[in-house]
Amino acid sequence: MMHWTPAAALLAGLTFAAPTFGQSANGLTQLDILDGGRSADGSYQGALRMTLQDGWKTYWRAPGDAGIPPHFDWGPSSNVGEVSITWPSPDVFDQNGYQSIGYEGELVLPVTITPKNPAQPVRLQGSVDIGVCKDVCVPERLDFDHVLDAEAGRNPTIAAALAERPFSPAEAGVSGAACHLSPTNDGMQIEARITMPPAGGDEVTVIEPGNPILWASQTVTERQGDTLIARSEVINASGEPFALNRSDIRITVLGAHHAVDIIGCSAG
Known part of the structure; x- marks a missing residue:
């Protein structure tokens, strides 16, 4: 993975009715x-x-x-x-x-x-x-x-x-989204269980912890019938302890037919 800092750019001019x-x-x-x-x-x-x-x-x-x-x-x-x-x-x-x-x-x-x-x-x-x-x-x-x-x-x-925005939970037929939190050596694991029809193809789930100081690993996703199970580890780069608020956790399911945007999950 590459690490870099933003380079300089040209300045866009001011316009009034036409696009800039x-x-x-x-x-x-x-x-x-x-x-x-x-x-x-x-x-x-x-x-x-x-x-x-x-x-x-x-x-x-x-x-x-x-x-x-x-x-x-x-x-x-x-x-x-x-x-x-x-x-x-x-x-x-x-x-x-x-x-x-x-x-x-x-x-x-x-x-x-x-x-x-x-x-x-x-x-x-x-x-x-x-x-x-x-x-x-x-x-x-x-x-x-x-x-x-x-x-x-x-x-x-x-x-x-x-x-082209993702579907809401209601549009996608989501009937439940629960998150189980458990400590790991470096942070905390989120296991999300989402009850929803398939979004098509090989579904990819993204979990965002809802706090910009926290980083979530690539999610492992599997499906058991109508339940999508996604696991991700969340860590704080500073190494400091942290808490997760389930209402801030954002889960996006990316499928071949559509995507689904879920904000917040219940205890599970």
């Missing part, structure tokens, strides 16, 4: 901001579209053992109260013997922006650090600076990305 385009320093990735207009509740719909050169991949929020998760800096933005990201269902790749999870060619990442003051313009400004991989892994930093267009109409590219 930013090119990475090494030319492997282009970023543009898509406008989806303002909703009735005052929030804005937009998206970050990252277009990669042919054959290159980038990573999901939980990238697997061979990847680096994207990091977003919204700090320089103006009149932005909250940014909510909707992740499209990712693919699972074998990367030099390691499992990685992400997207090939393009990632359209829908974002819902809630302004601090609905009567004022919203300027989305900041940067995103990502890793892109082909035969080698390369760091990318992409800057963006864009005043959102409140009058923009429905954007079909954003709509398509939203349609």
Whole structure:
């Protein structure tokens, strides 16, 4: 697994109605901001579209053992109260013997922006650090600076990305999700038992502990009838003791037909 730090990038210019385009320093990735207009509740719909050169991949929020998760800096933005990201269902790749999870060619990442003051313009400004991989892994930093267009109409590219989100538990027919926690030499094991119909093919389960200081190992998944069993070990890199809150544990099942997003699990 490679270790690296983000490289410098070119600065994307400020635009008002047209998308903002930013090119990475090494030319492997282009970023543009898509406008989806303002909703009735005052929030804005937009998206970050990252277009990669042919054959290159980038990573999901939980990238697997061979990847680096994207990091977003919204700090320089103006009149932005909250940014909510909707992740499209990712693919699972074998990367030099390691499992990685992400997207090939393009990632359209829908974002819902809630302004601090609905009567004022919203300027989305900041940067995103990502890793892109082909035969080698390369760091990318992409800057963006864009005043959102409140009058923009429905954007079909954003709509398509939203349609690719994982199913909710109800949509996937999940009737139960329980997590058994047990101590290990280095941390804690989570064994999740999820009662749900198959998602198709060889299902891959990802367990996220819900705390950014904790790391979860690649999950081992098996199925016993209608029950999916997934095990992962969680450790704290600092070596300090930690507690797990079952309500914060996030379980994603990636199948050939669809993905399922489960937040929280009961004691089991």
